[in-house]
Amino acid sequence: MNPEIIDVWKRPPAPEPREEMGFFTDTTLCIGCKACEVACKQWNQLPADGFRWTGMSYDNTVALNSVTWRHVAFVEQFDRDGQPSRWLMMSDVCKHCVEAPCLEACPTGSLIYNEFGSVYVQQDVCNGCAYCVAACPFGVLDRNSEDGRAHKCTLCYDRQKDGMTPACAKSCPTESIQFGPVRELRERARERVRELHARGETDAYLYGDEASGEYSALNAFFLLKDHPNVYNLPEAPHRPAAQMKKNYLASFAVSIAMAAVSALCFARGKA
């Protein structure tokens, strides 16, 4: 038999694990140019969002979805007299959680951690069950209605394979989006917060640099200047599976108890 046909059935060796890579998005440097959005669309060949005005801000992208993997949020804040006081801008992206709920939920094993530690949807496996869509606490994943599969940021897996920087980080003119080994990025981010605090910007803090409560750290984490809700991020995301065992326990207990009661009733009711 042709050896190439036999090779189809052989599982190729998994790629060697590499150093974990991620994004550090420093929102104090973001100028809202949306170069990241455009670069992401171009490299990943994603369709445009259309020419629609939301009428509420410069944010006409609104949210991440199956064909928008970078989204720049625009927050215009006013002081008590109604005078414009400051702009906050944040380039949002998949958080590439260290313990990702979407990945835990995925029934097909389509969602995996790749060798760079990023959360990746294998498009040849995904069958569009939409469990990840409901599981993601950040509303990142979405199923595309035309193609029926879930899509999200791949952290430019293809570029990384060739040792290149992801398209959004490459295009960012202010280095608001920084790409690199997660360990280094976290160090750099903490240094940056110390620096900002020393300069009197005491509201700066890191979102997702370390695990908090039941939620893991994020490999794409942020430096923010206001409450997370202001950027449409949850303050304290829950790990959906945190209650799963207790839920199963209660559920099985009730099922088995009802079965036992039925057995008792049948045994008693014998003619």
Place this chain on the structure above:
Amino acid sequence: MSSQLALEPIPASLLPPAGNMLRIGAPGRAPEPTYYGLPMLKKPLWSWEIALYFFGEGISSGCFVLATAAEFFGGKDYARFIRVARFVSFATMIPCPPLLIADLGRPERFLHMLRVFKPSSPMNLGAWALTGFGVPVTILALAHAPGLVPRPFRLLLRRAPAKWLVLLGLGPAFIMMSYPGVLLATTSTPIWTRTRALGALLASSSMVTSAAALALASAIHPFMDDFAREAMRKIETAAHICETGALAAYLLETGRAADPIVRGSQARNFWYGAVGCGLVLPWLIHRAKGKKPRRAATIVSALLTLAGGLALKWSIVHAGHESALDGDANRRATAASPRNPGWRPSLS
């Protein structure tokens, strides 16, 4: 591959009403910590297929458990009851796989569900349970009706080890009964996720609807003897009590996040359907009919219970849509707590 992707229009539900920006910047008001009132989460895409599937697989697994309990503990007196319960179990199992497949974005890839065994995903566990359940249920049902089977297979069927098949199907049947609520609870949708009682609620509803389905079948085609009928009545009452308790626990634990069923878009289905038809009316009929139940009363009561079970599952599945798009509900659900402090500006 990516070039196949089409433009996704922004759903109207995602866009805030015009003038929201003024609200954020209104003079004299501290800026509200929201992003133009937009939702944080994506709408769950499960709809009528999943509601019907939960209803069908609940009856199927419940009837299987009841038939098995009767077989092992009731003995020969229940032969006709067991036979009908196995048929109802089989008949309600049949539409389950098509419903699940229709729900997929890529239906032709449904077998990818069985590509891995991954119990950490309730959906994967459920897919395996349905597979492990379907085979024994089908063989057991056909063994009771060999006339339906082509001649060459009849001998095989007669040789089928019924007791072993029953035991083989029992584990998956319990999983099928127990997992739908857990599946919904293992998400980020506020109305599903803030509770430990959702699994128990849907499981007890499954048992209630299976008992009702058997009561209905026995009223139409009287296969139950008086003692079987009496046993079934007790079982239904016990399951109803379980369901009421689980429902109360679920509503208490979920609190304001349960608004979509309590006063939101699914309130009518929930109050009139799940509570009214499913719990209150059957209980009233049960009280009124006394010792010797009339056939019409049994039929009406069973139909109401079935409608109530469907309404419960329907309203809970569909309430997820409103819940996920309710930014305020999700902000409340993800507010920091001492156990889960999250990431916030430090005041130091």
